Amino acid sequence: MSATQYKAGSNLEKILSEGKFAVTGECGPPKSADGTVIEEKAKILKGFVDAVNITDNQTAVVRVCSMASGLQAQQNGLEAIMQMTCRDRNRLAMQADILGASILGIKNILCLTGDHMSFGNHPEAKGVHDLDAINLIKMYKDMRDEKKFQCGDDMDVAPALYIGCAENPFGDPFEFRALRLKKKVEAGADFMQTQCIFNIPKFKKWMEEVRAIGLHKEIKILAGLTPLKGVGAAKYMKNFVPGMDVPQEIVDRMASVEKGPPAQAEGKKLAVEMIKEIAEIEGVAGVHLMAVEWEVAVPEIVEMAGLLPRPAVA
Amino acid sequence: MITAERKPFDEIYAMTEGHDKVLVAGCDTCVAVCLTGGEKEAEILAAELRIKAKEDGRDVQIEHTAAIRQCEWEYLDAIAAKVEEYPAVLSMACGIGIQSMAEKFAPKLVLPAVNTNMLGMPQEHAVWLERCGACGECVIGDTAGICPVVRCSKSLMNGPCGGSHDGKCEVTTPEKGDIDCAWALIWDRLKAQGREELMLVNRPPKNWSKSSSGGPRKMVREEAKPV
Numbered sequence: 426m427s428a429t430q431y432k433a434g435s436n437l438e439k440i441l442s443e444g445k446f447a448v449t450g451e452c453g454p455p456k457s458a459d460g461t462v463i464e465e466k467a468k469i470l471k472g473f474v475d476a477v478n479i480t481d482n483q484t485a486v487v488r489v490c491s492m493a494s495g496l497q498a499q500q501n502g503l504e505a506i507m508q509m510t511c512r513d514r515n516r517l518a519m520q521a522d523i524l525g526a527s528i529l530g531i532k533n534i535l536c537l538t539g540d541h542m543s544f545g546n547h548p549e550a551k552g553v554h555d556l557d558a559i560n561l562i563k564m565y566k567d568m569r570d571e572k573k574f575q576c577g578d579d580m581d582v583a584p585a586l587y588i589g590c591a592e593n594p595f596g597d598p599f600e601f602r603a604l605r606l607k608k609k610v611e612a613g614a615d616f617m618q619t620q621c622i623f624n625i626p627k628f629k630k631w632m633e634e635v636r637a638i639g640l641h642k643e644i645k646i647l648a649g650l651t652p653l654k655g656v657g658a659a660k661y662m663k664n665f666v667p668g669m670d671v672p673q674e675i676v677d678r679m680a681s682v683e684k685g686p687p688a689q690a691e692g693k694k695l696a697v698e699m700i701k702e703i704a705e706i707e708g709v710a711g712v713h714l715m716a717v718e719w720e721v722a723v724p725e726i727v728e729m730a731g732l733l734p735r736p737a738v739a
Numbered sequence: 740m741i742t743a744e745r746k747p748f749d750e751i752y753a754m755t756e757g758h759d760k761v762l763v764a765g766c767d768t769c770v771a772v773c774l775t776g777g778e779k780e781a782e783i784l785a786a787e788l789r790i791k792a793k794e795d796g797r798d799v800q801i802e803h804t805a806a807i808r809q810c811e812w813e814y815l816d817a818i819a820a821k822v823e824e825y826p827a828v829l830s831m832a833c834g835i836g837i838q839s840m841a842e843k844f845a846p847k848l849v850l851p852a853v854n855t856n857m858l859g860m861p862q863e864h865a866v867w868l869e870r871c872g873a874c875g876e877c878v879i880g881d882t883a884g885i886c887p888v889v890r891c892s893k894s895l896m897n898g899p900c901g902g903s904h905d906g907k908c909e910v911t912t913p914e915k916g917d918i919d920c921a922w923a924l925i926w927d928r929l930k931a932q933g934r935e936e937l938m939l940v941n942r943p944p945k946n947w948s949k950s951s952s953g954g955p956r957k958m959v960r961e962e963a964k965p966v
């Protein structure tokens with residue numbers, strides 16, 4: 426082994442550490458005990474992304490858990506980034522689950538606050554929120570680097586983790602957003618993925634603030650993008666998804682083409698243009714493609730953006 | 740103050756079924772201030788129940804009373820004689836008052852006529868907002884006097900989540916109306932105080948064992964005990 430000491434040695438960590446432009450994808454587990462869904466999605470994405478986020482009861486809707494789905498993705502040749510929200514688990518469960526994930530070979534973890542229960546299909550649930558995402562990052566870092574549980578107890582074998590977080594450059598208060606990333610870096614995050622970007626000028630402004638405090642040198646930043654399937658998706662994101670900033674020009678552009686295949690082609694084209702523009706921004710280490718329920722679009726977009734073949738790392 | 744809302748009338752009426760004598764007991768402290776369960780509201784509820792019972796052809800005696808404070812033993816003595824006459828009591832006090840009645844007059848049937856909902860403050864006439872969750876370890880010295888435990892929908896300790904938008908919480912819905920994002924308020928006020936560096940501090944996980952997660956709490960003030 427070379428001089429490089431990896432924290433977890435995941436494919437994603439290696440690619441980012443070598444300074445290669447990373448591409449990650451996203452897979453939502455199914456809302457039933459259907460064992461074929463992740464398998465199918467993994468087949469579509471394998472070879473086109475370096476790792477895939479496995480969502481954790483996304484939008485507060487119950488699905489197959491991110492640990493089982495992450496394992497299934499890995500069994501199908503696709504490295505997982507297991508998402509973990511603070512909404513559904515307390516600190517005991519979050520530590521137990523990461524130990525479990527680790528012994529099953531999951532190395533990338535994404536620490537999230539989680540959408541509020543009121544958005545999902547169990548609005549009467551009690552939200553846990555024992556820790557917040559920053560506490561969660563720090564807890565996992567201490568488990569990995571100090572071999573300590575959150576309570577301070579020691580453990581024999583530390584989980585090997587590459588710790589990620591999310592940040593929304595479009596959330597408010599805007600002036601606090603880069604500082605919030607700084608808090609996550611201080612807590613121990615190794616990489617971060619942004620919320621879907623549609624407003625590129627605003628994202629650039631945020632990146633300026635990030636660079637001004639030198640954060641791009643301390644954490645690998647992956648810009649989140651969602652290819653639009655049509656004008657309906659654009660409007661939905663604009664109006665109903667919390668924290669999303671979709672400029673009217675984008676809605677208009679999607680509305681200017683016919684529904685169906687022409688709109689889909691336009692959505693992919695737009696995504697490719699955005700990837701190219703974003704890749705030029707100093708401090709952006711990769712893209713995170715969230716083609717929600719449209720995984721089949723990813724291979725084509727990655728190819729059109731000139732990001733193939735994906736780097737092979739030893 | 741503690742706030743409460745009257746339960747739906749049908750739910751309260753259903754509790755009176757099977758009883759021929761029911762006493763509606765108001766409390767003239769918190770629940771009176773929030774216009775839910777004071778003597779006046781107890782009188783109104785008793786009248787509504789009598790009308791409905793009459794319509795249904797039931798022969799039931801429904802009266803009302805009120806204590807200055809249902810949550811303290813000595814004030815319950817003042818209504819004890821009246822309470823003793825009734826086999827069933829509908830209390831309009833907060834959850835604490837209802838339990839004090841149930842304990843003082845046990846095993847008498849004491850039923851809740853209100854839903855106790857929060858430790859709130861009157862924002863304007865007839866509007867109350869939640870302000871404290873009695874977490875047992877107050878942090879608002881560092882958060883500009885704004886409670887992140889109950890005013891942030893996710894009880895975050897380290898700043899706003901990604902759903903904060905234009906000063907509003909992501910939980911804002913047409914039904915719920917606008918909910919201020921606690922962390923947007925905290926940020927603005929800390930800046931006004933020139934203390935925004937407090938937002939940069941990484942706060943450790945909160946000690947929830949001091950809250951109701953630690954089991955029912957008990958407070959003893961040894962120095963205040965009579966000698």
Ligand code: SF4
Binds near residue numbers: 870872873874878886
């Ligand atoms: S921090 Fe705790 S004690 Fe202080 S106002 Fe909030 S809930 Fe109440």
Ligand code: SF4
Binds near residue numbers: 903907921
């Ligand atoms: S939007 Fe603000 S108040 Fe609502 S959960 Fe997020 S941080 Fe808390």
